Each structure stands twice: as structure tokens, then as C-alpha cells.
Amino acid sequence: MSDLINKQVILKSRPVGEPKESDFALVETPTPEPGEGEILSRTIYLSLDPYMRGRISAGKSYAASVELDSVIVGGTVSQVIKSNHPQFQVGDFVLSNNGWQTYAVSKGETLRKLDPTQAPLSYSLGVLGMPGLTAYAALLDIGQPKEGETVVVSAASGAVGAVAGQIAKIKGARVVGIVGSDDKRDYIVKELGFDVGINRKTQELDSALKEAAPNGIDVYYDNTAGVILETVLQQINLGARIPLVGLISEYNATSTPSGPNLMPLLIKRALIKGFLVSDYQHRFNDFLRDVSGWLQSGQLKYKEDVVVGLENAPSAFIGLLRGDNFGKLIVKVNDDPTAA
Amino acid sequence: MSDLINKQVILKSRPVGEPKESDFALVETPTPEPGEGEILSRTIYLSLDPYMRGRISAGKSYAASVELDSVIVGGTVSQVIKSNHPQFQVGDFVLSNNGWQTYAVSKGETLRKLDPTQAPLSYSLGVLGMPGLTAYAALLDIGQPKEGETVVVSAASGAVGAVAGQIAKIKGARVVGIVGSDDKRDYIVKELGFDVGINRKTQELDSALKEAAPNGIDVYYDNTAGVILETVLQQINLGARIPLVGLISEYNATSTPSGPNLMPLLIKRALIKGFLVSDYQHRFNDFLRDVSGWLQSGQLKYKEDVVVGLENAPSAFIGLLRGDNFGKLIVKVNDDPTAA
The missing domain is CATH 3.40.50.720 (NAD(P)-binding Rossmann-like Domain)
Known part of the structure; x- marks a missing residue:
């Protein structure tokens, strides 16, 4: 175990109808160490998307449900802080699936490296993701x-x-x-x-x-x-x-x-x-x-709705299902070292 | 006008829900003469199909509704009895759209000639139609x-x-x-x-x-x-x-x-x-x-449910919508000179 504290939002109960904040809980756990071929990353941005409502239901959807007391799934942009994988160095930015938590261990194969000089990091959770x-x-x-x-x-x-x-x-x-x-x-x-x-x-x-x-x-x-x-x-x-x-x-x-x-x-x-x-x-490169x-040509515009703090993810997600957000909803979990 | 009597089944009232026999009426009118490029044919077989229910509703479907007091539409096999069209001779069998009546005048271009030695005539209203x-x-x-x-x-x-x-x-x-x-x-x-x-x-x-x-x-x-x-x-x-x-x-x-x-x-x-x-x-020839x-090889079998007499078309059609028929429902309007 690392000495870093990992903040997680876990599923406390399966929502019936509109989710309530009490269906979620913020907990702290030790951060695990990465094994062979794995990396540990710090979450910078967490994407909130309507499909997550299906994942926290018991019902059959196109992917497995999130178990009770488990971290809720979600796409993230994160920064490598420990690496046991030759393709990733400490400091690299990656597109990951850390879910609703501040740190996560991932297999290197599941990550895609991001170049912050090409586009703002968070775009890879939205318009470029x-x-x-x-x-x-x-x-x-x-x-x-x-x-x-x-x-x-x-x-x-x-x-x-x-x-x-x-x-x-x-x-x-x-x-x-x-x-x-x-x-x-x-x-x-x-x-x-x-x-x-x-x-x-x-x-x-x-x-x-x-x-x-x-x-x-x-x-x-x-x-x-x-x-x-x-x-x-x-x-x-x-x-x-x-x-x-x-x-x-x-x-x-x-x-x-x-x-x-x-x-x-x-x-x-x-x-x-x-x-x-x-x-x-197979369409990703064309896209x-x-x-x-x-x-770049300005033919396409993009708006983000950024919520700061993992603890605000449940209320933001509840609002997303009501249509309260305006633009791609992103939770800023930690500071973005590339942002102006 | 010809001196032939044309029996027709016309739409008396638009059915609400399941059609009733009183929504239909059997009437007799003089048979019209064919004009230039037209032919007069005697109906042998009338095809009854579920789509007709849409045609006798007022509601929008994929084709125009049958007007009140008009002959109900339908695909037919008929025999040419007068021809003003060079491609059709008296005695020819044709696939036509005479509707629910014993005689009809058609433009030659709307007809397809049938060869009774290839398959029973009625098949062109069903398995081969x-x-x-x-x-x-x-x-x-x-x-x-x-x-x-x-x-x-x-x-x-x-x-x-x-x-x-x-x-x-x-x-x-x-x-x-x-x-x-x-x-x-x-x-x-x-x-x-x-x-x-x-x-x-x-x-x-x-x-x-x-x-x-x-x-x-x-x-x-x-x-x-x-x-x-x-x-x-x-x-x-x-x-x-x-x-x-x-x-x-x-x-x-x-x-x-x-x-x-x-x-x-x-x-x-x-x-x-x-x-x-x-x-x-465009798939007709392949078909x-x-x-x-x-x-011909016996890999495909075909069953017909033949009702005799135009006057029985309404009750047969009502039954068709209930699923009472067994096989392709055909009304034999006049004798089939090619049948055994």
C-alpha cells in the first residue's frame, strides 16, 4: 500500500427512480501499489455521462452493473505518478478509467497517452473522446x-x-x-x-x-x-x-x-x-x-461544464439526468497542471 | 358500355375496429368499354391481404385510401376479353389490379402477362407474386x-x-x-x-x-x-x-x-x-x-386458401384479420380455365 489517501465515491444503494445523494458515499482508503505492468495515476478529470445511470441499476444493460460498496465507473484523465510499465513515465497524462476516485491502478494496456499541447486535457473526455x-x-x-x-x-x-x-x-x-x-x-x-x-x-x-x-x-x-x-x-x-x-x-x-x-x-x-x-x-482515427x-478551423465549438471536487460528483450526476448541466459535464478531481 | 354486368364490392362505410360485413356492399353496374391502349379483363382470382385494412381507413397509410362507394382495391389474375393494346390478345392471362370486381378496364402498361404452363395462375398472387x-x-x-x-x-x-x-x-x-x-x-x-x-x-x-x-x-x-x-x-x-x-x-x-x-x-x-x-x-427477377x-425442387411448399365467389370476399377478409385463414387467401371470382 502507498501512503497516499484515496478518496472514492462508492455506490451505497441502488437508486429507484432519480438517484439521491444518499445512494452515494464518499470514503477514504489507502492507495494501492501498482504491480508488474501496472501504473498508478492521480485522477485530474472525471467524465459524468448519462450511461452511468444504467451501470448503477441492477437491471441488464450493455455492461455489468457496479456492485454495491464499489467505486462507480467512469472515464478519466489522469497523471502517472508511479509506473511499472515501459511505455509510461511518471508525469505522463493518460486517458484512463479510474472511475469516481482520486487514485487508481491500471494495466498499461488499458491506457492511452495524451498530448496536452494538442488540445486541453479534458477534451479527450468530450469532443475528442x-x-x-x-x-x-x-x-x-x-x-x-x-x-x-x-x-x-x-x-x-x-x-x-x-x-x-x-x-x-x-x-x-x-x-x-x-x-x-x-x-x-x-x-x-x-x-x-x-x-x-x-x-x-x-x-x-x-x-x-x-x-x-x-x-x-x-x-x-x-x-x-x-x-x-x-x-x-x-x-x-x-x-x-x-x-x-x-x-x-x-x-x-x-x-x-x-x-x-x-x-x-x-x-x-x-x-x-x-x-x-x-x-x-475502427472510426476513431477518422473521427x-x-x-x-x-x-481548429472554428467550424465546431465545444462547451464544458466543470464541477470542482469529487465530493460534488453525486449532485452533478443527479442534475445531469435532469438536464441541469450545460455542456459536457466534467468533474475536476485534482488540479490540472496544464491548464492556464 | 358493354352489355356485360359488372359485380363489384364497394366500401359503404369506413370500419371502426374490426370490419363488419355491412361496411361492404355488392352492387351491379354496366361494364365499361376499353379505350385506346386499354384492355378489358375478367377477374379470375382476387388476392386478399392484410394491407387492405389500411386502405379502407381514413387514416394515412403508405397509399391513398379507398373512397366511400368505390370499389375496393386488390391484386388480381384476370383474362383479357377485349384489347386495344398491341401487346395483349383476347384470351391472355394477366396480373392486374382489378380490385374487388368481376370486370375491369386497365391500361396495358399496368399489366404483366402470365404463362399458365409455368405455375398455377393464382401463384402470381402469392408465392410467385x-x-x-x-x-x-x-x-x-x-x-x-x-x-x-x-x-x-x-x-x-x-x-x-x-x-x-x-x-x-x-x-x-x-x-x-x-x-x-x-x-x-x-x-x-x-x-x-x-x-x-x-x-x-x-x-x-x-x-x-x-x-x-x-x-x-x-x-x-x-x-x-x-x-x-x-x-x-x-x-x-x-x-x-x-x-x-x-x-x-x-x-x-x-x-x-x-x-x-x-x-x-x-x-x-x-x-x-x-x-x-x-x-x-429491382429484386423481382432474382426472386x-x-x-x-x-x-420445383420441393424445398419450398405453398398452400392456398381459396374462397369461391366475390360475394364472400368481405367475410373472408374479416376472417383474414382475425387469422382464420390457413394459407394464402384467394377469392375465385370466375372459373379458372387453366385449372385441372
Whole structure:
């Protein structure tokens, strides 16, 4: 054991419906020593993402559940402080899966080295990381927007939606974003260049969509499912494509909600295809080349919502599921030595 | 006008829920004369198909509704009795869209000549016609079953399902059929060679499917949607494909039913794609070559359910939506001069 104290957020009880802070607990434990081929790293940034809600449920999802009293999983940027692996030196920055804790031991093979001169470190948890690849591959490989087509994006100011919508604009589509506040609506239209933003909490979605997409909807980038998908389905065009990327609307549900009626899929010969980013690692290099380029040219903008302190992760995560965050939600667990 | 009397079944009122015989009326009108480029034909066989339920609703479907007091649409085999078109001679047999009537005038361009020495005339309304192409193209182009995979087919003894399931067997899949009676279950297993049949009216679908498809479901050929789709979705494998070909379960619904929860699509990265046979005319030649060959070799069997007399079309159609028919439902409107 090292003499460093490891702060961890563990799962105390499985949330029913919306998670409560009491479902989580902050504990301190000794920091383990790295074994052969392993490295010990200090967490700098922790990414909070809606998929984590599935991991803390007992129910079957696309990955194993987090056990009770275990550290909650999560992608992180961390700095190597001890290394028994030839490819990593003390001081290196790495993309890791430390989860909700200040230190972790990892096998070298699971880490990717980061270059802080290329982009801010935290970007590799967002626009240049898993959420960015999710936006890129689901939009381009399943949605396949063509110039002049209409693309609708739900959760459009989120880490994934904001990137998906901007890529659709770059590809020449008309882009409509659905968000949950006027601030977010202004942001996606004025800052990100979406053609139209709809605040689903104050506008009647069906008529707002009809007005925003007078020629119908060709691609629906679906982060939410539920009633938004149901409404969109009534307005899809022949051969529409719907990458089903998230079901945020039902992550907190206590029983399985019904889905939309699928008749429009048949009438319009449209497709809904489930998407999980882990199937698209072969697109990572294309993604990094394109999205880095668009960021540098200013065609693509990126906003982060940074919460300071691991102890604030539970409340930030609870807010994320409600849509309280604005931009990619990141927890700053320790100081970032590369930040200005 | 000709001096022939044309018997027609017209739509008297739009059915609410299950159609009633009083929604239809049998009327007699003079038979029209064919104009330039047109032919007059006598209906021999009328095909009854579930899609017709959508056509007699006011609601939006993939084609225009039948107007009140108009003849109900339908595919037919007919014989030319007057021709003003150089490609058709009196006595020729043609695939036509006469609808529910004994005579009709058609433009020559809309007709396809049939050769009664190749296959029984009525087959071009079933296994060698639109339902057969539906089975072939939706299964092979969307479902894409691979050898050793498990394919589930709903409405499996119907005109489409029976062909889809047999083609899946020919392609080396394990095939499970869902039907609505023990007779039909025996038929698809003993006569058609399905691996397992499930009677959804007497068996618990969830556990019966688990037993019939112990390795999970790779392709679900969906003719019904509704609760069957919901149950199947719980048992799909990674990357499953679901051609959505029909929604028989809800054609008689008086309000829009909810669909299944789509979470399994995301978890399994599966796809549901709406299918309409009119998009697949480019596959007609492949289809005819393959399916004719399989019929001749005995690898594919075909059953017809023939109702005699146009006046019996309404009751037969009502039964079709309930699943009362057994095999492709055909109305014999006039004698078939080529039948033995």
C-alpha cells in the first residue's frame, strides 16, 4: 500500500427512480501499489455521462452493473505518478478509467497517452473522446445526412448532441435541436449555428417541429427516446434514419415505459438502429482527424461544464439526468497542471 | 358500355375496429368499354391481404385510401376479353389490379402477362407474386440470416410468413414460427420444416421462445408488431435485424397503440427497418428465379386458401384479420380455365 489517501465515491444503494445523494458515499482508503505492468495515476478529470445511470441499476444493460460498496465507473484523465510499465513515465497524462476516485491502478494496456499541447486535457473526455466519437459515428455511419436534408437532434446542447448537430451542419444539412431551456436554445442557435432550436419545456413540440422542419425529418439523432421520438416519428420522411444513441428520458424510470408506435417506420420505410460507441473504435482515427480539424478551423465549438471536487460528483450526476448541466459535464478531481 | 354486368364490392362505410360485413356492399353496374391502349379483363382470382385494412381507413397509410362507394382495391389474375393494346390478345392471362370486381378496364402498361404452363395462375398472387417478393426481399435484404443463426417469423403460416420461414431454412438458419392455432403449428413444422412452432394463443410466448431459441434471436421477421415484437425484443442477440413488414396486430385498432420499449435495440445494437415491397421491384427477377426453383425442387411448399365467389370476399377478409385463414387467401371470382 502507498501512503497516499484515496478518496472514492462508492455506490451505497441502488437508486429507484432519480438517484439521491444518499445512494452515494464518499470514503477514504489507502492507495494501492501498482504491480508488474501496472501504473498508478492521480485522477485530474472525471467524465459524468448519462450511461452511468444504467451501470448503477441492477437491471441488464450493455455492461455489468457496479456492485454495491464499489467505486462507480467512469472515464478519466489522469497523471502517472508511479509506473511499472515501459511505455509510461511518471508525469505522463493518460486517458484512463479510474472511475469516481482520486487514485487508481491500471494495466498499461488499458491506457492511452495524451498530448496536452494538442488540445486541453479534458477534451479527450468530450469532443475528442467517447462522446465525440458517439456523435460522429452514429450521425455519419447510421444517420448518413445528405446535403439539404433535415436533421433533428435531441438533448442538443449536451456533450453528444452539440457535436452531432454541428457535424450535420458541416455536412450541409438543415439542423433542428431540441433542448430543455431558453439558454440552451439560444446557445445552439447563436453559438453553434443550428438553424432552429426548440425548448421542449415551453414549446409544443409537434407544431414547433412542423414549423422548424417544413420538409419533414430525414435523420433523427435520438439521445432521449420516449415522447420526443414518438413525436418525431409522425414527421419522418421516406427512408428516414434514426440512430438510437440514448434513452435519457427513461433512465430514471421505475418500470419499463412503452415505446412509440412503429407504424411510421413501415409507412416511411425508415430504420431505427441501436448504437453503442464501443462498436465504432475502427472510426476513431477518422473521427480524431476530422473533429480536431473542425475545432481548429472554428467550424465546431465545444462547451464544458466543470464541477470542482469529487465530493460534488453525486449532485452533478443527479442534475445531469435532469438536464441541469450545460455542456459536457466534467468533474475536476485534482488540479490540472496544464491548464492556464 | 358493354352489355356485360359488372359485380363489384364497394366500401359503404369506413370500419371502426374490426370490419363488419355491412361496411361492404355488392352492387351491379354496366361494364365499361376499353379505350385506346386499354384492355378489358375478367377477374379470375382476387388476392386478399392484410394491407387492405389500411386502405379502407381514413387514416394515412403508405397509399391513398379507398373512397366511400368505390370499389375496393386488390391484386388480381384476370383474362383479357377485349384489347386495344398491341401487346395483349383476347384470351391472355394477366396480373392486374382489378380490385374487388368481376370486370375491369386497365391500361396495358399496368399489366404483366402470365404463362399458365409455368405455375398455377393464382401463384402470381402469392408465392410467385407480391407476398413472395415481400418474404424474399425483406428476409434476405434486411434480415440477412446467416447459416446457424436463429430466425423467428410471426404470422408464420400466412402467405408471407410461410415463405419467409422456408427461405430462412434454405439459407441454413434455425427457424421458429409463431402462429395462432395448433393446426397451423403442425403445418409449419411437419409440412414446411420449421424447427419449432409456437401457438401464441395457448403457449406462454416468452418462455416458449426461450426454449425454442436457446441461443437468442438474430432475425425477427415481423408481420405483426405489438406484443409479439415486445416479447421478441427481450431475447434478441447483438446486432439483430428486424424487418418490420406488417403490423397486423394493430390494423383493427381504434386508437394508436403504444409500441415496445426500444431499450433492447440500443443494448443489442439491433435495427428495425420498415419494409414495403414496392421499393424492391429491382429484386423481382432474382426472386422469381430462386423461388420458382425452390418450388420445383420441393424445398419450398405453398398452400392456398381459396374462397369461391366475390360475394364472400368481405367475410373472408374479416376472417383474414382475425387469422382464420390457413394459407394464402384467394377469392375465385370466375372459373379458372387453366385449372385441372
